[in-house]
Amino acid sequence: MKKVTPPLTDDVIEDLKAGDQVSFTGVIYTARDAAHKRLVDLLDKGEDLPFDINGAVIYYVGPSPAKPGQVVGSAGPTTSYRMDAYAPRLIKAGLKGMIGKGKRGKDVVDAMVRRKAVYFAAIGGAAALIARSIRKVEIIAYEDLGPEAVRRMEVEDFRVVVINDTSGADLYDIGQEKYRIA
Amino acid sequence: MRTIDVSEIRDTVRMLCIDANTDLGEDVVRAFGESLEKEESPAGKAVFEALLQNAKIAREEKSPMCQDTGFTVVFLEVGQDVVLSGGSLVESINEGVRQGYRDGFLRKSICDPFTRANTKDNTPAVIITDIVEGDKLKLTIAPKGGxxxxxxxxxxxxxxxxxxxxxxxxxxxxxxxxxxxxxxxxxxxxxxxxxxxxxxxxxxxxxxxxxxxxxxxxxxxxxxxxxxxxxxxxxxxxxxxxxxxxxxxxxxxxxxxxxxxxxxxxxxxxxxxxxxxxx
Incomplete structure (x- = not known):
């Protein structure tokens, strides 16, 4: 288990390999499709993003509402390919990590290799369990988007697996090849 | 003829929305357990362990097992001898969804296809109706994630x-x-x-x-x-x-x-x- 805390540096990123188990502690940001569109619009206009993207990690999640006394509702990853249209742009701006589930497109994988970024998967659908590693949540932008608002999340021992590393390796391809029965 | 008041349907839809999202069926839980035994790699086994744990937490806390609490799909089998009284059937189902997603702290995931503006209460439900013989009414709630x-x-x-x-x-x-x-x-x-x-x-x-x-x-x-x-x-x-x-x-x-x-x-x-x- 490799323990990491954002913001992530190139040294940390290059040490992460497809298949590595990683535990996150610290601050990550949440964004889904609608928020990504707005973030890229801001970059297009040359305006500041609602958080510092240098070394940042974005978690693709739209949590369910917190019950009274809860920090957050259930909060598992959403499917990542829907963010593929926007991710290379954010990686170019300094994004170093993405947490979601499901395979990424070639443009995103290429951007990760070129600019040293990593894609992680959390267990899709284990949302009530994952919520237990989230300590604090604050909406920092786009509250009108409801579950899709951008949140600042403080996590502790949030377990993920490296899917794509900076060499272009893909755990989905490697793992499925290994277990395929022709 | 048998009369069913739509308020009963509303209240049942509310309850089933919450139950379906928090209480995973025994058949699925059993399949997780059997798969944990059969799965070959430690990583694969770890997934089934996490899913069993997740289902348990969701049931005990009455929290949604997945944050995507889905599009509310409603299957209705309505006996042709049933009379529905007390108002609109469709509205009573949607009101049940509205209350269930509000009271169960379930995520509202339904939006306009163009503007992507959220309807904010997970309505409208998709209602699939079969008219069958008899005087019973069967209501199934099947939320489906995106x-x-x-x-x-x-x-x-x-x-x-x-x-x-x-x-x-x-x-x-x-x-x-x-x-x-x-x-x-x-x-x-x-x-x-x-x-x-x-x-x-x-x-x-x-x-x-x-x-x-x-x-x-x-x-x-x-x-x-x-x-x-x-x-x-x-x-x-x-x-x-x-x-x-x-x-x-x-x-x-x-x-x-x-x-x-x-x-x-x-x-x-x-x-x-x-x-x-x-x-």
């Missing part, structure tokens, strides 16, 4: 393709879906009908309990063959490579036009949520 729903396909095969084309298409669909629909999954499919009929029956096939087979021996055999071929793809739970991608394959069939061979495939994530009540 990740697995996006893997759905309906195709019109050529009759000459036969069973081979059907099986190849379903296997190929699973291969392409890969890690996206949150495996382990249940694969529902309907062969025949019209395209819209096939799509509905493929989704309805997901309501069947895991561990049951289609009573038609030919379809039961196809279900077995498909399950083996799909799991031989090596995708595994969560797609990182291992044995169990699908917990079950559920097939349905329906007569079709002499020129057509429709096929619908609807993959359901492991959060296979459905609860029913009969009035």
């Amino acid at each position: 990740g697995s729903e996006n893997m759905t396909r309906v195709t019109m095969l050529t009759p000459s393709g036969g069973k081979k084309a059907i099986i190849d298409f379903i296997v190929q669909r699973c291969q392409e879906a890969g890690s996206n629909p949150c495996p382990p999954v249940i694969v529902g499919a309907c062969i025949g009908g019209t395209p819209e009929k096939a799509a509905i029956l493929a989704k309805k096939a997901l309501l069947r309990k895991i561990g049951t087979t289609n009573p038609d021996p030919e379809l039961a055999e196809m279900e077995m063959e498909l399950l083996t071929r799909i799991n031989n793809l090596g995708i595994g739970p969560q797609g990182m490579g291992c044995r169990i991608f699908a917990l079950a394959v559920h097939l349905e069939k329906h007569p079709c036009h002499i020129a057509s061979l429709p096929l619908a495939v609807n993959i359901c994530c492991h959060a296979s949520r459905h609860k029913e009540v009969e009035f």
